[in-house]
Amino acid sequence: MGKLKDQVALVFGATSGIGKATVDLFVQEGAIVYFCGRRLERGAAIEKEWQEKGGSAFFIPCDGTVDEQVKELVATVIAKEGKIDVLVNNVGVSLPGPLLEMDLEKNFDVTMDVNVKSYLRVLKEVIPVMVQQKCGVIVNTSSVGGITPMPSHLAYTMSKAAIIRLTKSLALEYAGDGIRVNAIVPGLTDTEINEGNEDFIKEIVKTIPLGRIASSEEIARGILFLACDDSSFITGTELIVDGGESL
Numbered sequence: 001m002g003k004l005k006d007q008v009a010l011v012f013g014a015t016s017g018i019g020k021a022t023v024d025l026f027v028q029e030g031a032i033v034y035f036c037g038r039r040l041e042r043g044a045a046i047e048k049e050w051q052e053k054g055g056s057a058f059f060i061p062c063d064g065t066v067d068e069q070v071k072e073l074v075a076t077v078i079a080k081e082g083k084i085d086v087l088v089n090n091v092g093v094s095l096p097g098p099l100l101e102m103d104l105e106k107n108f109d110v111t112m113d114v115n116v117k118s119y120l121r122v123l124k125e126v127i128p129v130m131v132q133q134k135c136g137v138i139v140n141t142s143s144v145g146g147i148t149p150m151p152s153h154l155a156y157t158m159s160k161a162a163i164i165r166l167t168k169s170l171a172l173e174y175a176g177d178g179i180r181v182n183a184i185v186p187g188l189t190d191t192e193i194n195e196g197n198e199d200f201i202k203e204i205v206k207t208i209p210l211g212r213i214a215s216s217e218e219i220a221r222g223i224l225f226l227a228c229d230d231s232s233f234i235t236g237t238e239l240i241v242d243g244g245e246s247l
């Protein structure tokens with residue numbers, strides 16, 4: 001308890017799954033947590049749940065693909081708290097499709113807009129704040145698909161590989177400003193992003209040495225490690241939490 005005491009965290013994409021588990025864990029660890037997503041009822045329900053328990057979790061509706069909404073999101077957190085200590089970039093979609101079945105607009109462009117460009121949008125707003133603070137921690141959500149090829153989800157695997165390079169580039173660029181930037185690399189995890197992919201999951205599980213997929217809470221614990229001082233000398237790396245899937 002208390003690993004993020006009084007820290008202000010923004011979890012970008014947290015109305016379900018790994019993001020929600022991260023909000024829950026961060027609040028339990030003493031953080032003041034702002035989080036976003038497009039599903040208003042989901043976000044409001046999480047906020048209400050924490051208000052009733054006395055925790056600090058605040059939902060701000062935001063579509064990560066809309067510049068103005070992302071600017072407004074970050075401006076709201078700064079207006080309320082005056083700082084952002086931790087940013088977790090977590091929004092994501094996973095649209096299946098190998099190259100020859102991939103519609104470039106409906107699949108590739110949408111994937112890149114959500115999984116890569118929205119990270120850039122929020123980073124462009126938050127990094128100047130952290131530079132001014134002379135400190136900050138950023139955790140970007142990649143995927144095992146970003147470190148091993150996933151031909152059945154070509155746009156997704158490309159987008160998640162981009163997040164690894166983005167992470168390392170920013171880690172190098174901003175280390176001198178006191179900002180650490182790392183990536184979490186989840187393996188297959190039990191969340192809504194995988195709904196409807198039951199056959200795909202059954203096949204992947206056969207290849208996971210630990211014999212099962214992850215829970216959102218197990219991934220959130222990795223994110224917490226990268227977000228708090230337990231990882232104070234770690235930057236530019238990727239933490240793989242995959243039960244051995246990528247081996």
Ligand SMILES: NC(=O)c1ccc[n+]([C@@H]2O[C@H](COP(=O)([O-])OP(=O)(O)OC[C@H]3O[C@@H](n4cnc5c(N)ncnc54)[C@H](OP(=O)(O)O)[C@@H]3O)[C@@H](O)[C@H]2O)c1
Pocket residue numbers: 012013014015016017018019036037038039040042062063064065090091092093094114141142143144185186187188189190191192193194
């Ligand atoms: N589950 C896995 O097997 C797995 C494995 C490796 C990596 N990941 C990565 O983990 C991250 C979280 O995914 P998850 O597994 O927890 O799935 P999830 O439950 O579907 O969560 C995705 C989150 O992203 C948000 N989101 C999607 N598009 C958005 C947009 N345009 N604007 C704002 N928020 C948006 C969703 O909120 P709204 O729908 O409310 O907008 C939701 O909160 C993703 O980056 C995913 O690629 C997942």
